[in-house]
Amino acid sequence: MNTPLWGIDLGGTKIEGAILPSLNDAEAILRMRVNTEGSKGYQHILSQIQTLVNRLKQESGLQPQRIGFGTPGVLDPVTHTMKNSNSTALNGMPLKKDLEAMLQIPVEIANDANCFALAETHLGVVNEKYPAARMVFGVIMGTGVGGGLVIDGKIWNGLHGIAGEWGHNFLDESGGPCYCGKTGCVETVLSGPALQRYYKSITGNDVSLKTIVQQQGTDEAAAATIKRLHHFFGKALSVITNMLDPDVIVIGGGVGNIDSIYTEGYESLRQHIFNNRLDVAIVKPSLGDSAGVFGAAALVG
Structure with missing residues (x-):
């Protein structure tokens, strides 16, 4: 009998836990959520995790041997503290060590894009x-832009713990300043808010990305925004394709729901890579909002 896999997705607003029967079975035994309440600080986040784990134990009647955690940001492999997290209470904290001390079991940690x-x-x-497929690159294009790399079924974290951080490669100066301190990052060009900013720079109007997509047939500024997306999507992914040459690229996040990136965006990629044809599959994910917590569980699979 397989040992069930426990995973927890630590988000900015919610913490979700799931227990999976095995790495080959996505029918969860149990899923539960609690609010993160991150504004109350790091220790409170830990206590919310403890509450969730206790509830999962009580409801399932099971005891975890290990738990996988998907987190915003990454655990630095040298300092063993969190970095690059938009849940700022986590930054600089020894999250893995503290979780293991609190829960009294081993834990594995990876960032949300890697879990995806x-x-x-x-x-x-x-x-x-x-x-x-032996190499999979997972992309999240939503409020931000991130990436994760899986080789032979395992996450590749890299020497600095930043492998797959595609969103903070330089793409184009027109993206402007990024919160990371650099200018023109992929995130400043291809994220949802970046596309909305570009549209506003042309029209002066604040509209949603959904509206931009819907109006591209009748609105020249909307059409220009989506054309810009196609162009830079291909250009940005060509760096990944040239460097890593993955078998599959999976596109998550709200921007990944724009169907034309799989046609016009794919053609842009074909034009930019260092090869006379393009064979890599670029696909939509199938797990929806389950990917984070299921990926966390897969860390201990």
Whole structure:
């Protein structure tokens, strides 16, 4: 009998836990959520995690041997403290050490983009359609832009713990300043808010990305915004394709729901890569908002 896999997705507003029967079964035994309440500080976040784990134990009647955690930001492999987290209470904190002391079991930690890539590899679209894939690059294009790399079914974290951080490669000066301190990052060009800013720079109007997509047939500024997306999507992903040459690229996040990136965006990628043809599959994910917590569980699979 397989040992159930426990995963917790630590988000900015909610903490979700799930227990999966195995790495091959996405039918969760149990899923639960609590509010993060991050504004109350780091120790409160830890106490919310403890509350969730206790509830999962009580409801399931199971005891975890290990727990995987998906987190905003990453655990620095040298200092063993969190960095690059938009949940700022976590930054500089020894999260893994503190969780293990609190829960009295081993834990594994990976950032949310890596968990997304891992979940889609084992339990989602890659497993369904490309089971022989050895290298998978997972992209999240939403409020921010991130990426995660899975090789032979395992997350590749890299020497600094930043492998896959595609969103903070330089793309184009026109993106302007990024919160990371640099200018023209992929995130400043391809994120949802970046596309909305570009549209506003042309029209002076604040509209949603959904409206921009809907109006591109009748609104020249909307059409120009989506054309810009296609161009820079291909240009940005060409760096990943040239450097890593993955078998599959999975596109998550709200921007990933724009159908034309899989046609016009794909054509832009074809034009920019260092090859005379493009074979890599670029696909939508199949797990939806389950990917984070399922990927966390897959860390201990």
